[in-house]
Amino acid sequence: xxxxxxxxxxALERAHVWPPYTPSERHExxxxxxxxxxxxxxxxxRDGTRYVDATSSWWSQTLGHRHPRLVRAxxxxxxxxxxxxAGGATHENVALLxxxxxxxxxxxxxxxxxxxxxxTAVEVAIKIAAQYWRQNGRPRRHVFVALGHAYHGDTLGAxxxxxxxxxxxxxxxxxxxxxxxxxxxxxxxxxxxAALEATLRARQDDIAGVFVEPLVQGASGMRMHxxxxxxxxxxxxxxxxxxxxxxxxxxxxxRTGRMWASDHANVAPDLLCLGKGFTAGILPMGATMxxxxxxxxxxxxVARALLHGHTFSGHALGCAVAREVLSVYEDERILEGVAPRxxxxxxxxxxxxxxxxxxxxxxxxxxxxxxxxxxxxGGSGRGWAVARAARARGVHLRPLGDTIYVAPPLNVPxxxxxxxxxxxxxxxxxxx
Ligand SMILES: *Cc1c(COP(=O)(O)O)cnc(C)c1O
Numbered sequence: 001x002x003x004x005x006x007x008x009x010x011a012l013e014r015a016h017v018w019p020p021y022t023p024s025e026r027h028e029x030x031x032x033x034x035x036x037x038x039x040x041x042x043x044x045x046r047d048g049t050r051y052v053d054a055t056s057s058w059w060s061q062t063l064g065h066r067h068p069r070l071v072r073a074x075x076x077x078x079x080x081x082x083x084x085x086a087g088g089a090t091h092e093n094v095a096l097l098x099x100x101x102x103x104x105x106x107x108x109x110x111x112x113x114x115x116x117x118x119x120t121a122v123e124v125a126i127k128i129a130a131q132y133w134r135q136n137g138r139p140r141r142h143v144f145v146a147l148g149h150a151y152h153g154d155t156l157g158a159x160x161x162x163x164x165x166x167x168x169x170x171x172x173x174x175x176x177x178x179x180x181x182x183x184x185x186x187x188x189x190x191x192x193x194a195a196l197e198a199t200l201r202a203r204q205d206d207i208a209g210v211f212v213e214p215l216v217q218g219a220s221g222m223r224m225h226x227x228x229x230x231x232x233x234x235x236x237x238x239x240x241x242x243x244x245x246x247x248x249x250x251x252x253x254x255r256t257g258r259m260w261a262s263d264h265a266n267v268a269p270d271l272l273c274l275g276k277g278f279t280a281g282i283l284p285m286g287a288t289m290x291x292x293x294x295x296x297x298x299x300x301x302v303a304r305a306l307l308h309g310h311t312f313s314g315h316a317l318g319c320a321v322a323r324e325v326l327s328v329y330e331d332e333r334i335l336e337g338v339a340p341r342x343x344x345x346x347x348x349x350x351x352x353x354x355x356x357x358x359x360x361x362x363x364x365x366x367x368x369x370x371x372x373x374x375x376x377x378g379g380s381g382r383g384w385a386v387a388r389a390a391r392a393r394g395v396h397l398r399p400l401g402d403t404i405y406v407a408p409p410l411n412v413p414x415x416x417x418x419x420x421x422x423x424x425x426x427x428x429x430x431x432x
Contacts, residue, residue, distance in 0.1 A: 006034050006046040033396060038065035041412045043396055051396040054406045054420050058398075059218065060281030062253050063328060064409040070282050070324050077320035086114070086313040093319035100326050101289060106246075106260055106268035109289040113306070114314040118249035118275025119153030121286035122211075125271045126157045127308045128290060129209040129243050135304050136297045141208040141242070145196065148183025149375075151219035152211060152247050152273075161211050164220055166377040179207065189229050193236075200240045209243035209271070210236075214261035216364060218250040221375030221403040224362050227265035234267045243270040243294075249286070253277030254329070254410050257338045257365035270294060280325045285318035334410050341366050341417055345406065348421035355428045357382070366410055368421075370428060373402030382432050389427040395420050404428070 004012075013019075014028050034046040041064050043051045053061060063070065081091060094114065102110045113124050126144065133141035146152065146161040153159070160175035163183075181195045200207060214230050217223040237244040246269035251261035255277065258264055262272075271294065275286040298306050312318075329335065342365050349361040349368040359371045372382040383399025390397045397404060406424065408417060 009034055009046070040064040040066075041409055041416050049394070051391070051394055052408070052412075052416060052420050054390075054395050054397050054408050054424075056407055056409050057281055058276070059250050059255070059407050060276040062255070062277035062410050063280040063325065063334070064411055067280065067328060069328055070280055070321050073320050073324035074282060074317060077317050081316045083312065083316050085311065086309070091314075091316055091319075093316055093323055094314040097319045097323045097326075100323060101287070104259060104326060105272060105289050106262050108268050108291045109272050110292050111290045111295040113288045113290070113308075114319070115286045115288065115310050116312055117153075117284045117286045118247075118273065119155040119158045119286075120310060121249060121273040121275050121288045122152045122158040122161070122247060123155055124288040124308055125209075125211075125245050125247075125273050126161075128271060128288065128294060128306060129245065131307065132243075132294055132297045133208050135300075138205070140206045143177060143179060143203070143206045144208055144245075145179045145181070145199070145210040147212060147217070148180060148192070149217050149220035149223055150180075150211065150213065151217065152213070153249070162219075164377055179203070184225070187225075189225060189232075193229065193232050196233075197236050200236050200242065204240045204242070207240070207242050209245045211245045211247060213247050214251055214267070215256055215264060216251050216261065216367060219400065220377075221371070221400045222362070222367055222369035222405045223375060224364055230262065230265040230267050234265070234269075237270075245269060245271040245273070247273045249273055249275035253280075253325075254335045254338055255365050255367065255407065257335070257342055259329075259335060278325070279318050279321045280328075282321045283315070283318040285315060285322060332411065338365055338410055340414065341408075341410070341412065344414070344417055344421060348425065352425060352428055355425075357432045358428055366412075367405065367407050369403055369405035371403050372428075372432070375403050376401045379403075385432065386424075386427045386430075389430055390423060393423040393427065395423050397424075 019027060035043045036046045037044045041052050043053050098112045101112050115121055115124055130142045148163050150161055150163045152161040156174055159171055160178055179199055181192045184192050210233055212233055234244055246262050248260055252274055270291050272289040279285050298304055345368040346363040349363045352358050352370050353361045357372060361370045373380050379401030383402045383404050386404045387397045387399050
């Protein structure tokens with residue numbers, strides 16, 4: 001049977017798909033990529049054009065598309081078992097994956113609750129923390145702290161934590177209270193930390209935990225803070241004995257050059273949220289890791305058990321792929337490979353800073369970002385103009401407002417990375 005034409009697919013997409021974060025007018029007018037296949041760093045459009053996926057499909061394809069070992073692990077698992085519900089049943093891959101995670105996670109995180117994506121991983125962390133305190137002597141502790149410019153996902157609990165007005169403003173009446181210190185002014189974190197410390201001391205009875213995206217706040221514009229900020233958050237939360245909850249959905253799995261961004265500060269959080277790179281973007285899966293202390297706070301019968309779960313918890317296909325991801329990281333020395341890529345990205349973005357119209361640039365690990373306007377989701381359209389110019393040069397980018405950034409697969413071949421950076425340099429230098 002003849003395949004539908006590219007045009008026909010675009011027409012069906014416009015008629016029936018409701019895409020995320022996309023104004024209807026843009027959806028109806030812009031020509032999307034019609035991706036027919038992908039391999040390594042590349043996406044192949046139905047029209048024959050090849051694009052480098054320079055932001056790894058919303059940061060998820062840490063090992064590139066269709067890594068052969070991951071595809072094989074997926075196919076092999078599908079031949080045996082695709083899914084069995086988690087209550088009262090287990091299977092090889094969930095047990096072995098949980099063990100492997102306990103070995104690679106920051107110290108003390110020995111217990112994993114599996115869920116479906118980054119947002120659910122955050123929801124679970126919220127519920128674990130609140131329920132823990134409720135049944136372990138601090139029943140009023142159900143208020144969370146989240147930072148200015150935070151993003152933790154789009155479900156209502158995660159959206160409550162988020163500080164991105166465009167995402168959460170419309171839902172404000174549905175969201176719970178969050179304590180939020182003011183964002184840093186000109187990267188000066190000392191007033192933020194001082195305000196936070198005062199709040200933590202004053203509100204010891206009601207603060208259940210502090211959420212942080214360690215080192216990089218991705219969605220709000222690739223904003224970065226030094227490891228010392230994270231170390232301070234750990235010190236303060238420990239002093240009042242409340243939880244530090246690291247949302248490493250984006251930063252985990254080597255994106256910043258270490259396995260966990262928390263490693264840069266030698267920090268072990270009490271709860272850790274995983275998503276995106278967890279299956280190297282092959283299947284939707286998330287996880288929340290917890291310390292033994294937290295897990296033990298749920299002993300004592302039905303009424304004290306964790307009251308949360310999802311149909312696909314510990315999905316067999318996802319677990320098989322996630323295990324293989326950890327093996328590939330080890331066998332292909334993925335983390336060691338970040339350094340040479342980070343160096344190229346850092347050098348390129350440092351040079352972009354002198355291009356007229358570029359306000360500032362920054363980089364960490366395989367992330368490089370350039371602000372063409374003040375960070376924020378809306379922006380002037382300049383970010384999108386640069387993305388369109390990049391597309392014409394075979395590079396697929398999505399800006400965050402006026403912040404244009406790269407976050408390629410961690411194993412992107414160096415010559416391809418060099419091409420991307422050269423193309424981006426050209427696009428940034430085009431008259432705005
Ligand atoms: C993407 C992201 C989430 C949400 O993950 P989804 O899989 O999109 O639900 C949460 N936190 C951070 C830091 C993220 O980058």
